[in-house]
Amino acid sequence: MLDDFLLRAALAGVGLGLAAGPLGCFVVWRRMAYFGDATAHAAILGVALALALEISIFAGVLAVALAAAAVVAGLGGRAHSTDTLLGVVAHSTLALGLVAVSLLDGVRVDLLGYLFGDILAVGRADLAVIWGGAAAVLGLLAWRWRPLLTATLNADLAFASGIDPRRERMVLTLALALVVAVAIKVVGALLIASMLIIPAAAARSFARSPEGMAALAALFAAGAALAGLGASFHWDTPTGPTIVAVAAAGFAVALAAGRAIRQD
């Protein structure tokens, strides 16, 4: 049954969406959008590393994404503000990755596929990685859910309740690196952050609780993946960008609907 490439693509998109939606809520709540971008852009460097060392792309991307996150966390709070550092890390890892890939001898790489995703080329092994990674992310979030929410609301309140917000941030960093590693095949390094932010932002208009927002964001992200896949098939447009474009359109609708609801 998994022989159909469209079905595999659909499953890949849904798998990513289910993990990216809830994690994206934390990205939105904690204003980590740029952090997500930096981690995602580092993925290209991870691809180069994986190709050079002949290890799996997933492992290479995961390692570099974690390293980029650690660099940002380690450098924060000194002479430069975090968003400046994030800008440096985001773009230099992307540039370094592109340079590194071009230096690899004898490897023909479809760079566009890594930048914008290649969901139609998802194989069974990719599917296993995507769903495995998504399950790991959801597992992490479910396990740490209450401490994560508390630390997100206020670090000092968390400390006073015996929760260490730094530990919770590490959990999120790990989850983020996992999503990046999973998503690179689906929407590509340049658009990963959009799958985190747009569904969560759209869900905000309707949610009354953090759990509701996470569930809605998951549904929205999975729905956008399916609708984007369909639209891309229908109009013969690149799939990754089409998924993001559909999500963006959905966000606009959600924004308008949210306003209408509040005015009632």
Add this chain to the structure above:
Amino acid sequence: MSLIDAENVTVRLGGQTVLEAVDFRIARGEIVTVVGPNGSGKSTLIRTLVGALRPARGRVRRAPGLSIGYVPQRLHLDETMPVTVGRFLDLPDPQPPEAVAAVLARVGLPGLVGRSLRGLSGGQFQRVLLARALLRDPDILVLDEPTQSLDQPGTAEFYKLIEQVRAETGCAVLMVSHDLHVVMSASDRVICINGHVCCEGTPTVVSAAPEYRALFGPGTGGTMALYRHEHDHGHEHAHAHGPGDG
């Protein structure tokens, strides 16, 4: 043993020493108030004691299993997260709905369980914070300028509530306050800090201490007299660094 015991604590923030060699302890059931001018490190001390800041030197020990009810000075809540009052009180660990309803009634906000946090006024939010602090049977209530966003009747009510809670549960209270007259009438012990401990002792002792007068002027002494039961026998006899829990 003490609930919280800090020994020779030095705290640096952004390369600057905010607190230096501070000793502090609070016993079960004690009411201790921290006073001091702006920027003297009051909030830093509180945040270090609850574990939010790590001292550069010295150590802070908390009694094992200590339940801290903490009401921070300012709480910036990001409006991006949809949270109702009930859900907020339910974090980090779930609480029985009856207990939540009871504590909300207690702080004067009955029936607000389903209200969104961002719809609350400053005073309401402050009382929700207090409710959250009370909900987990705290051994100690830690209040960092809790009445900052309250008007005068609100402030009086707030302190009355704290007193009631204290009388019922016997929990210790550690607070930072600018409401000097209230502080002085209700505290077992007052600690005046200005980067270090200036003086410490019973309200009478502290209000008479030259270090305290240098920081706050003699004017507050007059205000306080209204709130004190016994007469002030003149500050020349006071021991600025005398033990507080006599």
